[in-house]
Amino acid sequence: MSWEKDIDEIKRRRDLAKQQGGSASVARQHEKGRLTIRERIDGLLDDGSFNEVGEGAGVPEYDDTGALTDFQPANFVLGFGDIDGRRVIVGGEDFTLKGGSPNPAGLRKSVYAEQLALKYKVPLIRLHEGGGGSVGGTGQEKNRRPLGEPVFSTSRFVPLAETLGHVPVATAALGPVAGLPAARLVASHFSVMTEDAAVLIAGPQVVKRALGHDMTKEELGGPQVHLKSGAIDNLASSEEDALNQIARFLSYVPDNAWQRPARKSCTDPIDRCEDALANIVPTERRQPFQMRKVITHVVDHEAEGASSFFEMSRKFGPSLITGLARMNGHAVGVIGNDCMFYAGAMTAAAAQKLRRFIDFCNSFHLPVLSFVDEPGFMIGPDSEAAGTIRHGTAAISAVLQSRVPWASIQVQKAFGVAAQAHFGPDAYVLSWPSAASGALPVEGGVAVAFAREIAAADDPAARQKELEDMLAASQSPFPRAEGFSVHEIIDPRETRPKLAAWLDIAQAAQTDAPTPFSATMRP
The missing domain is CATH 3.90.226.10 (2-enoyl-CoA Hydratase; Chain A, domain 1)
Structure with a gap:
């Protein structure tokens, strides 16, 4: 047989x-x-x-x-x-x-x-x-x-x-x-x-x-x-x-939630200072700039100078940029505002995109680099009908419940409630000289707070411009740096060296064994 x-x-x-x-x-x-x-x-x-x-x-x-x-x-x-x-x-x-x-x-x-x-x-x-x-x-x-x-x-x-x-x-x-x-x-x-x-x-x-x-x-x-x-x-x-x-x-994520992402060898100097960053943000507040260029100048450059930045979900919620990158070989999650869409304001879609991305970073222990140019929640009837305030608050909750290291680079605007979505718990906060922050952007806040004074002026437009320029000075990052409301105001060209040094320290401090995040990511 x-x-x-x-x-x-x-x-x-x-x-x-x-x-x-x-x-x-x-x-x-x-x-x-x-x-x-x-x-x-x-x-x-x-x-x-x-x-x-x-x-x-x-x-x-x-x-x-x-x-x-x-x-x-x-x-x-x-x-x-x-x-x-x-x-x-x-x-x-x-x-x-x-x-x-x-x-x-x-x-x-x-x-x-x-x-x-x-x-x-x-x-x-x-x-x-x-x-x-x-x-x-x-x-x-x-x-x-x-x-x-x-x-x-x-x-x-x-x-x-x-x-x-x-x-x-x-x-x-x-x-x-x-x-x-x-x-x-x-x-x-x-x-x-x-x-x-x-x-x-x-x-x-x-x-x-x-x-x-x-x-x-x-x-x-x-x-x-x-x-x-x-x-x-x-x-x-x-x-x-x-x-x-x-x-x-x-290549950016670990095998599972009980591991941290592997660090890869990095040939890109951590002290690389990009001159283009010094003037990438226009001095005129209303002029747009390319946040993706900021990100790609800062994160690791890999083979043949290609950026390590891998963008995800570009077409959904386009006022927010999300993606993965490496900084001195460490895998990181990256978020940033894109002022080419809604001046970078947080829409309902952008808020959902942010919440989901932060939950993902938490799930696999990815530090977050946040490049901030946030004018606030998107306003208007369409935004109200979309439930932006609910979705935005949910995104903020996800950020504040995150347990990974955060570094926030205030590139330009940081206004209103929505700005909180860019600063995780105990975030390392760097500010560029182009940064401006407060309860409201000057342009909108002046029109509301000084409506009668502007209307009574001989030249309302000139008076509004005068008030805007005066109040804009109060939103400068220098007083905040003096009061230690931000950790440091820096030359934009120093961004990569500062972040690389911080990330080495932050990752070395992660001595506890990684475990799955309690708030499991959902589709």
Whole structure:
């Protein structure tokens, strides 16, 4: 008696699984300019590192004698692998099989991906292209469930939520993504979509049937929709670019919430002083400037002078800049106001973006560098209708509950309640000579406080300008530095050396063993 027949059967099933949906389905995938899930995994991971889990899972078909006649593999591919030598879990729907709509084993494997990441405390990567449950059910004809299985019938959402507080999760939309895969896509710390991808709660046919709107997938949930909605962080020019962005994101974070980010070697001198910073802020208060240039001048420069700054969610809440960078090799979270949008004011969207980003930094022990040019909450009827004050206060609460080191560089404005969102607990505060702070910006405050005096003047405009110039002097950073309301007023060119020295001290003081943050990040 020998087991060779069974061993041959194992090999046969593995070979069938490698065929995915068959040569015709694979060819159709390539005709669309898209990779298959196995090609995506190979493109993401270090060569030869993929260790597949559940390769033999699927839907078999047998003849009357009990012999296997066909085998449809689970349409979710899953396994361990390495990225730059770091262990990760990676998985994704196989669109060549039923358009990625889960069969029973595929659904179980998708949940198991999260369970594996939690068990082994390693980053989780999901590469999405697929639909959710089918009204026709899943599995063989005799087991068909007419209305599908409710998502709440099992605890599959528990590990989905737990991963956000325990391990880094990065996801990509690489085609149409709907239903449960769309929920998994946004349940992440970083998400990216390609230009031809679409993220949908329900597809065009369902929307037309329910609401009468005749729209394409792209109109419903393409990049032009979800980069601005905040559902997706970044756009990729190609699948290769999406995979590279995921790998870059992971380079800034630890494997799990029980570790701190690894410090990388830094060849950029910590005493580098950029002359461009001295006059990057115009002396005329109303003239805009480029905060991204400030950030890139300060943070580490890497190979061939490229900035270490990796921006996230640029199109959502655009008055606030968020991203990751390195300072003297340390990974840091970076926030800053972009005065090119709403003068940098905090909108409801910017507040949501800030709250989520600070929760992320807390989850993985990333110090925060805050470049401040905050005129206050956005005002007006649209801002009131959006609930800006509630979202803004929630963002401030997240900042004040954070437990990572903060350094705040007051570049220009810091006004009103919203300014508090840029100064974490016990923040190290540096001020540039261009800084101005107070309860209100001079331009708005003078018009309100001196309304009668201005109206009674022979030349109201001249009197208002005179009052503004007089009060602007009181908002200078020099009196605050004299009273030690800020730790130091500095030459802008000193920003990098000051921050590098502070960060070395702050990180050396983090002697307690890191643990997950109690306020788990939510999508």
